[in-house]
Amino acid sequence: MNLDEIAGILDCEMISPADREIDIEAVVASDGMSEILAFHRPHALMLTGLTNIQSVRTAVVADVEAIVYVRGKQPTQKVIDLARTSGIPVLITTMGMFDCCGKLYKEGLEGVM
Amino acid sequence: MSEELLSRSFTLHGRDFDKAGETSTEIKSILKELGIDSQVIRRVVVVCFEAEMNVVMYADEGTLTFVLTDDDVGIEIADRGPGIPDIDDALTEGWSTATDEMREMGFGFGMGLPNIRRHSDDFDIRSDVGVGTTVTSRIKLDGHG
Numbered sequence: 364m365n366l367d368e369i370a371g372i373l374d375c376e377m378i379s380p381a382d383r384e385i386d387i388e389a390v391v392a393s394d395g396m397s398e399i400l401a402f403h404r405p406h407a408l409m410l411t412g413l414t415n416i417q418s419v420r421t422a423v424v425a426d427v428e429a430i431v432y433v434r435g436k437q438p439t440q441k442v443i444d445l446a447r448t449s450g451i452p453v454l455i456t457t458m459g460m461f462d463c464c465g466k467l468y469k470e471g472l473e474g475v476m
Numbered sequence: 477m478s479e480e481l482l483s484r485s486f487t488l489h490g491r492d493f494d495k496a497g498e499t500s501t502e503i504k505s506i507l508k509e510l511g512i513d514s515q516v517i518r519r520v521v522v523v524c525f526e527a528e529m530n531v532v533m534y535a536d537e538g539t540l541t542f543v544l545t546d547d548d549v550g551i552e553i554a555d556r557g558p559g560i561p562d563i564d565d566a567l568t569e570g571w572s573t574a575t576d577e578m579r580e581m582g583f584g585f586g587m588g589l590p591n592i593r594r595h596s597d598d599f600d601i602r603s604d605v606g607v608g609t610t611v612t613s614r615i616k617l618d619g620h621g
Contacts, residue, residue, distance in 0.1 A: 396529075397587030400522045401594065413582040417529075420497030421582070423504070424525045426518050449501075 364388075364472060366429055366452065369408065372466050373456040375431060379443055381452030385428050391475040392464050396421040404475045410463050414438040419445045419453075429453070433460045478547035482510070488531040488538040490557065493581055496532040499540055500525040510544070516617055519595040520549050523613045526588045527553040533578045534558060535608065548597070551613045559605040567593060567601075 367383035369375070385406075391399050392410035399409060399421050409427040411418055414436045422430050430446065432438060435457040438446075446453045456463060468474075484506070486499040504521045508514075524540060531538035535557025543550040560566045567589050574584020589611075593599045598614035 394582060395585040395587065396582040397526065397585055397591050400526065401587060401591055403518060411582075415581060416494060417497060417582050420501060420525070423501055424497070424518075424521045426514070 364470060366408075366454075368470075369431070369467065370454055372470055373431060373454070373458055373463055375454035375456045377452065377454050378438075379447045379451070379453040381429060381454075385452070387428055387472065389475045390464065390467055390472050391425070391427065392460055394460075399425050399427075402476050407475050408467075408472075410460060412436055412460060414442060416442055416445060418442070419449060419451060422446075422451045423449050427451070431456055431463065433458060433463055478545035480543060480545050482506070482544040483541070485539060485541045488528055488535075488540055488553075488555070490532060490534070490536045490538075490555075492532055496528055497525055500528055503542060507544070507549075512544075512549075513617065516549070516615060519615050520551065522595045523551055523592050523615070524553075526591045527551070527611055527613075529583050530588050530609075530611075531555045531557070533574065533581075533583060538608075546617075548617055549615045551615075552610065553612075554608065554610040556608045559607055559609055560601075560603040561605050563601055563603060 366385040387408045388406040389404040390408045394413045407427045409430045429452040431454045507517045535555035538555030541552045565571050569590045570586040572586035578584035596613040597616045600612045603609040
């Protein structure tokens, strides 16, 4: 599934430039950054409600393809700028974490663990 | 005997949440530029990032040293801080002494040290209460952890 399809399923707003064709094969979802760092699968999408600077640094370290901020949370401009310079696409959805995971799982995506 | 190719040392500052992670991302860039395998880079950077966050959250100051040889990456993080009274507890997933402020930053859920150990081929931790903690990690360049 590509990022564009995910943006459609989760009704996302894209707030930093992204290659919409990026392939996503798995999802890691947590507000705990160490949970995201614990296991790895290539081509993973990160779902989180944490919008601070560490969420972007975690995405970089964890080598995820993109971040989706859930529950309509807006990151600050500083966070968006770091994501942009780090080459991490950022999307926002008003949906909650549970609904996001349910919808993506229903469409065939699996968790990273 | 392995040959040392590169050695770098970074100072880490306690409570500096904004800059936490900068050192790890710099190490990632260095290793990427040297053409190190991406899985090895990921493991090294997870170790560095978790260790960096531990220093920022708990210690006054720390030093992160990493040494690249033709065989492995060695990482040592030594801090001046409160130390860890029970290392077995600290290495148990889910065990944590974090404050609400640390959890609001997305850390302190009892996964930091276990993550460092999980991503290391060799791991050691020594701590003196009231003095500080030293974590050492070794990641082999041909490892598959």
